[in-house]
Amino acid sequence: MFHWLEKRPFFFAVGVFLVIAFAGLIEIIPDFAQASRPVVGTKPYTVLQLAGRHVYIKDSCNACHSQLIRPFKSETDRYGPYSLSGEYAYDRPFLWGSKRTGPDLMRVGEYRTTDWHENHMWEPSSVVPGSIMPAYKHMFTQNADIETAYAEALTVKKVFNVPYDKPGMPKLGEWEEAKKQAMEEARKIASEMKNQDVKDAVANGEIPEIVALIAYLNSLR
Amino acid sequence: MNWLSDNINLLALIAAVVIVVLTVLVAGKYIKQMKTDRSTGELAKENWDGIGEYKNELPSGWAYTFLGAMIWGLWYFAIGYPVNGYSQIGEYNEEVAVHTKMFESKWANADRQTLQEMGEGIYLVQCAPCHGIAGDGMDAKAADLTVWGSAAGVLDTIKNGSKGLGYPMGEMPAGLLDGDSAKRVASYVANGMKGEKPAEFAACAGCHGVDGKGMGGMAPDLTKYGTPSFVADVLNRGKKGYIGTMVSFKGRLTPIQEKAVGTYILSLSRGE
Amino acid sequence: MVNAAMEYDYTVSKWFAYLSIIFGIIGMVVGVLIAFQMAYPELNNLFGQYGTFSRLRPIHTNVVAFGFTLSGIWAAFYYISQRVLKVSIRENSVVHGIAKLHFFLYVILAAGLVVSLLLGITTSKEYAEMEWPLDILTVVVWILFGLALFGLIGMRREKTLYISMWYFIAFFLGVAMLYLFNNMEVPTYFVTGMGKWYHSVSMYAGTNDALVQWWYGHNAVAFVFTVPIVAMIYYFLPKESGQPVYSYKLSLLSFWGLMFVYLWAGGHHLIYSTVPDWMQTMGSIFSVILILPSWGSAINMLLTMKGEWNQLKESPLIKFMVLASTFYMLSTLEGPIQAIKSVNALAHFTDWIIGHVHDGTLGWVAFMIIAATLHMAPRYYKREIYSKKLMEMQFWLQTTGIVLYFSSMWIAGITQGMMWRAVDQYGNLAYSFIDTVTVLHPYYTIRAIGGLLFVIGLFMWAYNYVKTMQSGKILEKEPAFASPMGA
Ligand code: HEM
Ligand code: HEM
Ligand SMILES: [Ca+2]
Ligand SMILES: [Ca+2]
Numbered sequence A: 001m002f003h004w005l006e007k008r009p010f011f012f013a014v015g016v017f018l019v020i021a022f023a024g025l026i027e028i029i030p031d032f033a034q035a036s037r038p039v040v041g042t043k044p045y046t047v048l049q050l051a052g053r054h055v056y057i058k059d060s061c062n063a064c065h066s067q068l069i070r071p072f073k074s075e076t077d078r079y080g081p082y083s084l085s086g087e088y089a090y091d092r093p094f095l096w097g098s099k100r101t102g103p104d105l106m107r108v109g110e111y112r113t114t115d116w117h118e119n120h121m122w123e124p125s126s127v128v129p130g131s132i133m134p135a136y137k138h139m140f141t142q143n144a145d146i147e148t149a150y151a152e153a154l155t156v157k158k159v160f161n162v163p164y165d166k167p168g169m170p171k172l173g174e175w176e177e178a179k180k181q182a183m184e185e186a187r188k189i190a191s192e193m194k195n196q197d198v199k200d201a202v203a204n205g206e207i208p209e210i211v212a213l214i215a216y217l218n219s220l221r
Numbered sequence B: 001m002n003w004l005s006d007n008i009n010l011l012a013l014i015a016a017v018v019i020v021v022l023t024v025l026v027a028g029k030y031i032k033q034m035k036t037d038r039s040t041g042e043l044a045k046e047n048w049d050g051i052g053e054y055k056n057e058l059p060s061g062w063a064y065t066f067l068g069a070m071i072w073g074l075w076y077f078a079i080g081y082p083v084n085g086y087s088q089i090g091e092y093n094e095e096v097a098v099h100t101k102m103f104e105s106k107w108a109n110a111d112r113q114t115l116q117e118m119g120e121g122i123y124l125v126q127c128a129p130c131h132g133i134a135g136d137g138m139d140a141k142a143a144d145l146t147v148w149g150s151a152a153g154v155l156d157t158i159k160n161g162s163k164g165l166g167y168p169m170g171e172m173p174a175g176l177l178d179g180d181s182a183k184r185v186a187s188y189v190a191n192g193m194k195g196e197k198p199a200e201f202a203a204c205a206g207c208h209g210v211d212g213k214g215m216g217g218m219a220p221d222l223t224k225y226g227t228p229s230f231v232a233d234v235l236n237r238g239k240k241g242y243i244g245t246m247v248s249f250k251g252r253l254t255p256i257q258e259k260a261v262g263t264y265i266l267s268l269s270r271g272e
Numbered sequence C: 001m002v003n004a005a006m007e008y009d010y011t012v013s014k015w016f017a018y019l020s021i022i023f024g025i026i027g028m029v030v031g032v033l034i035a036f037q038m039a040y041p042e043l044n045n046l047f048g049q050y051g052t053f054s055r056l057r058p059i060h061t062n063v064v065a066f067g068f069t070l071s072g073i074w075a076a077f078y079y080i081s082q083r084v085l086k087v088s089i090r091e092n093s094v095v096h097g098i099a100k101l102h103f104f105l106y107v108i109l110a111a112g113l114v115v116s117l118l119l120g121i122t123t124s125k126e127y128a129e130m131e132w133p134l135d136i137l138t139v140v141v142w143i144l145f146g147l148a149l150f151g152l153i154g155m156r157r158e159k160t161l162y163i164s165m166w167y168f169i170a171f172f173l174g175v176a177m178l179y180l181f182n183n184m185e186v187p188t189y190f191v192t193g194m195g196k197w198y199h200s201v202s203m204y205a206g207t208n209d210a211l212v213q214w215w216y217g218h219n220a221v222a223f224v225f226t227v228p229i230v231a232m233i234y235y236f237l238p239k240e241s242g243q244p245v246y247s248y249k250l251s252l253l254s255f256w257g258l259m260f261v262y263l264w265a266g267g268h269h270l271i272y273s274t275v276p277d278w279m280q281t282m283g284s285i286f287s288v289i290l291i292l293p294s295w296g297s298a299i300n301m302l303l304t305m306k307g308e309w310n311q312l313k314e315s316p317l318i319k320f321m322v323l324a325s326t327f328y329m330l331s332t333l334e335g336p337i338q339a340i341k342s343v344n345a346l347a348h349f350t351d352w353i354i355g356h357v358h359d360g361t362l363g364w365v366a367f368m369i370i371a372a373t374l375h376m377a378p379r380y381y382k383r384e385i386y387s388k389k390l391m392e393m394q395f396w397l398q399t400t401g402i403v404l405y406f407s408s409m410w411i412a413g414i415t416q417g418m419m420w421r422a423v424d425q426y427g428n429l430a431y432s433f434i435d436t437v438t439v440l441h442p443y444y445t446i447r448a449i450g451g452l453l454f455v456i457g458l459f460m461w462a463y464n465y466v467k468t469m470q471s472g473k474i475l476e477k478e479p480a481f482a483s484p485m486g487a
């Protein structure tokens, strides 16, 4: 019968490869040029925000939180306008998530604030009784890695032409400048916080993870 | 609930039933064959580690369904889908437009009771994460709405001052009045500035104007204090105050919803 | 020739079997822990930052998928391939050496993965969390597996490849292609000389990244949780039951159908997202078509058992495998239905998807791996399986666990999806988010209990296995078909 291929493993493998590679090409390539164009107003993350994004990834917040508002009235009422492709143009990696154990965070910067996050990340059930979100107290003492965030920003600027340092876009500059600027943003956030350890740390020139994370959450709009 | 009037809910429930029923029926059919049937067929000549292989034909139900599915897929992608010209954003816009129109006309003249009930729902979804389910501000994490908007609220403001609504006049200093004079002013303001004006109101007039109307937007209009329309101002401005920051709800709620939630929270402090 | 059977060399196969048992237990104990955390959030505080749900969840998914499942697959591969190709791996010391190296490097990789996830070193892409140094090790491990696979095929005495080998070849190629594409990332240290040396940034941004990720993620499911498991059932069920495979044609069409259709279906993870409509639609259409090639294999297996009711009644091993094909049918019908746009509108992001995941992984993947190891054990050690009764108990306990798991997650998911959409009589949202969380408490508890039952079953499995090694009754000669079992 039709055992021809099954007696010739090489051609069999080639056949399998062709059949599976075909779909990938057709599905993925056409969208590439189009989807990466940013929407007006979308900006790359500042170094502090990026460091916060790393904290978000490190602690896998995306295990429970999506960042994708689907075009349903029930979602736009709850979370704000539906997501547009171009809004993600600087998201590497994307953080849409696939499970909403907690609410969507795509635009959480629009309706939650620094002091709210401070309370919530310290002990979620203190502001939302019945919350099943874990407390993240370690973020109040561990420092964020600003240097790696800077390295990433510089990498995407160099390799993918992300428009840092362009008019109207966040400034990156040299490492020393960038560090100073991140410190400044951090101070602003710490000034709206109440935790004394965090305030002291920032006064000493450190940036606790929570400060970077809040900078990131506030940037989600 | 009117859950089943939602197509998506309905389809999801049907889907769940179909999954179970179809699997049980089909798998059940074959498992029954294990009981009742015998295996037969012509064996192929190969034999792998003792495993033989029959040259049986395809089960026809499977084969035809597969064929049918492929034809359907081709048809759908080539004809069905393009002809429908479906767009998820288009569908969304339509849904929202229909809803908005209905909502606006249906509740334009809602009475207080209705607004208050509607407001409670909105409050629980939008505001309770900060102000608490009971509106008490959760240990001063946000404004205590069981007080705000009433005479006690004004008294707090006089005692502590106020900032963060972003009026040109800036901040209101703390401790402008105290004792009975503060109380008199507070109850006057909380009553919508009706009745006899206490002399001490002079302490306020410098900023809020003699008539309390805020001097053309320099400071809040106190005649609206304790009304839904004052709340609507707060919702649109947000507040970067002493306790913390309240976000702006500008554009997130419709005017009717703002009025409703205002009516509700004021019912907390004013007990009306 | 007939008794060359006794010459096969199972060293590497056995190692992988041990690893599969160990990873199965670790991964699913963590699964039970995170399941309890969703019901009782205080359990997040057991191990400081290393014990939160969000640190542990990726450990669960990775350890069960890439520890338990891959080890189980490779244990079966090094066993099946020798037998259906009629070669002993010992005949060629290079291939044997490669197989051993494959094992050792894989152990290092797995340990590296667990440690890095505990430390929070992750790229966040589901099922592709590893940073680039581990990616490179993965590629090396994969190449070694490929060399062993084609090495054995090159040595073969049986010219025609058995069905299982088709699927193993597809497994190798599919994962290789997908993994490479999805893990394209730029190490930031090498570009800038700053920051952490192991950090990288994805080559793709936003919607594109999502597209590549789910083209990968969907097919990771296809090529790890489906294709090699089908390879296993095509060997172990006919072998254990002694029945010829029902239909060659059905095998053939199901195989090529699956290969062709699976890759197109990835779009069903992105429905109502910002990827273009037509791609989402294509994902839906191909998902529905996918029912047929999937069911083809399952039906072929069920038909293979035609007339063998006695075996089903008597042998717990056959029970595991028949129920596995049934759960395979369930999840490959459920998946396509969840891929229909208006169903996905409700199901996406909810626990219903989690239910679907575990229908497949517990009922199909885990059951097949358990059955495979217990079928192989008597041949590995030339001993009887220690206890049939224990296996029977394990089967019923775990089946109960699965039923509790999926029924609670179906209810939870559908409830959650409906509550997110629900509006009050005024047309405003009826529930705050937290309302939709607290109602799920009972279902989360039931799921956790279901998981616990399943894990108790795993311990029975491990015990039975170890006892078989040590004190199962010694066999004179290898059983041709049904595995002998002690009481
Ligand atoms: C005792 C058995 C198990 C229990 C109690 C369990 C529990 C869990 C829990 C609680 C989650 C997180 C769900 C959520 O975020 O809402 C999860 C996710 C997951 N589990 Fe399991 N699990 C078990 C076995 C397995 C097995 C055997 C596999 C694979 C072979 C597996 C694969 C997965 C995958 C892939 C996910 C991620 C699903 C997604 O993101 O959609 N699990 N499991
Ligand atoms: C015909 C076959 C199948 C189709 C069409 C299918 C379809 C789907 C769909 C539509 C989703 C949900 C996407 C979302 O809305 O988030 C999904 C998720 C998933 N399925 Fe399937 N499924 C199939 C078979 C299987 C099988 C057999 C398994 C495992 C043994 C499996 C494992 C998973 C996993 C792990 C996820 C979760 C992915 C994530 O992390 O989000 N699927 N599948
Ligand atoms: Ca997921
Ligand atoms: Ca990677």
Ligand SMILES: [Cu+2]
Residues within 6 Å of the ligand: C217, C218, C219, C221, C265, C266, C268, C269
């Ligand atoms: Cu998929």
